[in-house]
Amino acid sequence: MAESRYRAEQGADIIVQPLDDVTLIYHRRSGQTHIVVSPVPEILAALAEGEADVPAILTRLARDYDLDDPGEARAGIAAHLDELVSLGLVTRI
Amino acid sequence: MKHRIMLRIGPASFRIGSAWRQPIADLARLYAAYPQPVDGVADFTVRLEPTRPWRRFIRPSVFIGGDHMLADAAPMALAHGLLAAEMGMNMQMALGWRRHVLLHASCVEKDGKALVMTGESGSGKSTLAAQLGERGWRLMGDEFALLEPETGGVFAFPRLVSLKNQAIGVMQREAPEGRFGPLMRDTPKGDIRHLAPGAEAVARMDEGAMPALLLFPRFGFAPDIREVGQGEAFMRLTQASTNYVTLGEAGFSALTRFVTGVPARAIDFDSGETAIGMIDRLWAELA
Incomplete structure (x- = not known):
């Protein structure tokens, strides 16, 4: 089965505001504020480079971060993407 | 009518x-x-x-x-x-109200800078603001602070201070009898007596101030001061705002500006004197 591909909301549709302990995401289309912690902001930043599947996102993240266990990281990214899809911040294509 | x-x-x-x-x-x-x-x-x-x-x-x-x-x-x-x-x-x-982010908070001002205090009913925010208003601070309001999205300034809404139960006696020792309303017993909120803000609070009610310290007071606990992170402060302010969702992006920008620019502390206290001592120290250190 082919990997699902994902697309983040366009930069103009969300405001990402890092605070000292969490990151706020304001979603203009829904008017909702989401409070997230790492690795969600990092996944969104990786996806902002362009639509991608989970392995491609993993590759982008591995460029900037040490990922101890790629298998675990991959499962974690997939789970976070599911949450982001349900919030409307990411679209599965 | x-x-x-x-x-x-x-x-x-x-x-x-x-x-x-x-x-x-x-x-x-x-x-x-x-x-x-x-x-x-x-x-x-x-x-x-x-x-x-x-x-x-x-x-x-x-x-x-x-x-x-x-x-x-x-x-x-x-x-x-x-x-x-x-x-x-x-x-x-x-x-x-739509012109400001409405925060369910009390607010006092000194040297052009505002101290904003928010907490649930019974937290002591209203009584503390009333006491500070009699001790050299300008009372801006005991119930609502109005945060202006364009400037980040706080504006006053100095309506009558609503004193409940023990707070009535506390303020009767601080303010002249002529500024009090009738004592109303056994209301849905207990005994209530209103206190009119002092002359300066009324005369200067159109003057805003830049917020300089955010406190989350909690009455009835052993004295303690705790740092509050920006995320927690943001969450608690959205809960304390009656119109955050309605204001949309303007509300988001105003509150993020507030929490990233204003230091926040939670203070527990068991008497007004303890709390005022803590506030004086924190104000000197942080504001």
Whole structure:
């Protein structure tokens, strides 16, 4: 089965505001504020480079971060993407 | 309505009408120093009317009406008419105000900088603001602080301070008798007595201030001071705001600017003197 591909909301549709302990995401289309912690902001930043599947996102993240266990990281990214899809911040294509 | 009064509190103006004389007479005395609406037109109307026409005379109870209504607003005893008027004004602000982010918070000012205190009912924020207002600070409000999205400044809404239960005795030792309203016993919130803000609070009510310290007071606990992170402060301020969602992006920007620019602490205290000592120290250190 082919990997699902994902697309983040366009930069103009969300405001990402890092605070000292969490990151706020304001979603203009829904008017909702989401409070997230790492690795969600990092996944969104990786996806902002362009639509991608989970392995491609993993590759982008591995460029900037040490990922101890790629298998675990991959499962974690997939789970976070599911949450982001349900919030409307990411679209599965 | 048979009895009415118009007045302005900070940027908001009200027309209050009542089927009875007494609540309006109380308001007229306690709000005597307040200005009229700028152009004679009120932002909000509050109506105190009988629940049934005949109840104006037989065991009267007050129904609070106005431009913005809550479905479950319960009738109140006429003896608590002043409280009904104040609750009606608060309700209009909470449900209808759009020009500022409305924070359910008390606020005092010193040297052009504002101390904002927010917490649940019973946290002591209102009594502390009232006490500070008698001790060299300018009381900006005990119930709402108005945060202006464009500037990040806080504006005053110095309505009558609503003192509950033990707070009544505390403030009777601090402020002259002439500024108090009638003692209302056994209201839905316990005993209540209103206190009119001092002359300076009224005279300077149009002056805003930049927020310099955010406190989350909690009365009834062993004295303690805790740092509050920006994320927690943001979350608690959204919960303390009645119109955050309505304001959309303007509200988001105003609150993120607030929490990234203003230090925040939670303070636990068991007496007003302890809390004021903590506030003086934190203000000197952080504001």
